[in-house]
Amino acid sequence: MCKIEGPKGLRESKEMVKKKRSLGKATAKKSGSKTKLWAGRFKEVTNKLVEELNASISFDSRLYAHDIRGSVAHAAVLKKAGVLTEAERKRIVSGLGKVESEIVSGKFAFTPDMEDIHMAVEARLTELIGPLGGKLHTGRSRNDQVALDIRLYLKDEIYETVGLLHELNCTIVEIADANIDVVMPGYTHLQRAQPILLAHHLLAYFEMFTRDIDRYLDCLDRVDIMPLGSGALAGSPYNLDRKLAAKLLGFSAITENSLDGVGSRDFVLEFLSVASIAMANLSRLAEELILWSSQEFGFIELSDAFTTGSSIMPQKKNPDIAELARGKTGRVYGNLIALLTTMKALPLAYNKDMQEDKEPLFDTVDTVKSIYAVFSPMLKSLSIKREAMESAAARGFLNATDAADYLVEQGLPFREAHAVTGRIVAWCISRSKTLEEMELGEWKKFSPLFKDDIKKAISIKRSVDARKVYGGTARSTVKARLKKIKAGLTDLKVGK
Ligand code: ARG
Secondary structure: OOOOOOOHHHHHHHHHHHHHHHHHHHHHHHHOOOOOOOHHHOOOOOOHHHHHHHOOHHHHHHHHHHHHHHHHHHHHHHHHOOOOOHHHHHHHHHHHHHHHHHHHOOOOOOOHHHOOHHHHHHHHHHHHHHHHHHHOOOOOOHHHHHHHHHHHHHHHHHHHHHHHHHHHHHHHHHHHHHOOOOEEEEEEOOEEEEEEEHHHHHHHHHHHHHHHHHHHHHHHHHHOEEOOOOOOOOOOOOOOOHHHHHHHHOOOEEOOOHHHHHHOOHHHHHHHHHHHHHHHHHHHHHHHHHHHOOOOOOOEEOOHHHOEOOOOOOOOOEOHHHHHHHHHHHHHHHHHHHHHHHHOOOOOOOOHHHHHHHHHHHHHHHHHHHHHHHHHHHHHHOEEOHHHHHHHHHOOOOOHHHHHHHHHHOOOOHHHHHHHHHHHHHHHHHOOOOHHHOOHHHHHHHOOOOOOOHHHHOOHHHHHHHOOOOOOOOHHHHHHHHHHHHHHHHHOOOOO
8 A cells, every 4th residue: 555645635635536437337337227238148237437448439420321221231141141031121220211310300319328339229219120230230240330430431531532622633733733934942951952843842742642643533442342241250140141241331352351350450551551652642742831931031922711820929920821721731640650560470360440530530531631622722812022032043053054054065074064153153153143143254264165145045935845854843844733733634534
């Protein structure tokens, strides 16, 4: 026994905890009220604290529609297996319909004693249609039921997520198209590097987000597999037509191994990984919006509707939404790491640990969808400060590579050309000059190869348009890419 007395406050709070605990015990006895569907072998009622910790209803209730869809299909399979008559199947289906409308209308209140959505639906069904409701769980376990529900849910959500990201991509293309002439500095190491088209910069995000879409859709292949019939872990002794269930529920395939069917969550991990990569990509755009809207850059102004003010500094207009996108990337990674850790070293097949898959999954789905949804209108409503971009592109020797390339054209090896141009840049910096401000005589001091046409060769516009290589920033190249994208965008099949 620990004899050391804690501070007064601590003593009091310990008393409170004790009090609450004993209250917990008392209510546990009373709330043993509702008999659990699995309580046959139990002599004591569930402890209240256990009931609360064990319950997933507070978060898995959002799976109700998928759970009911799964049960309707299972009833059809049970009918085919001869477990239910057609009349029984019909009564079950109509009972399930009633449960669903009660949930939708908010008449059905979820409480922890219901444990999870599967038990809640079945219990209410049995209240409504009597003992026949108890036949529905024949040949099924909550283990294959929950695996099915998550797969159904995730399929729907992947389509929605991809739809929103596609919308964002369309917005990016629209902005690139409308600003095809705008030149800005391109950066490496966040130092001005070479002039590029704003459209080219934006389309880099289009390419990244298109790969994200591909990854979401690719992961769908592993989600779109039907586990029902796996039972608790070993399969089912009933003659269940699993392919019928898959067909009724719109799945492309059925799981091959019952332990894998109930015991695997790598399809959730895969989605969380894809979402993490996608958020890494989006966070880069978020960061650029934050930088570009700062006074230091002044390249864009976000609209009032998508910014917030400060409670103390009246002049402030903050890019909170872009910051939140950047910040929420952390929680999306966290959700992936949480579930990876939960699944690590879990023995086959189902373990209750796996109930911990839902909150990270739901949180990631909600997070990425809300960010995609807000980014598109936020981008549409921002204004582009063309002059600021162009004057930034004109300062910082972004055309130094073009001067070196000029010498290469005159036959100088690139390394030497690089060194000569480096000396020119240093000379200009010491005299606060730009390359454009240099006289021909000054150029010639560095190399006799410079002729009058050097002026043209280093113009920013020419610098951009010279980069005609496939994938480069030349206006003609970017326009061609835009044309291709626009043709492809309408072709892209998104949705069920
Ligand atoms: N609520 C549970 C979960 O989300 C459902 C499966 C429970 N299965 C069991 N054997 N206790 O994982």
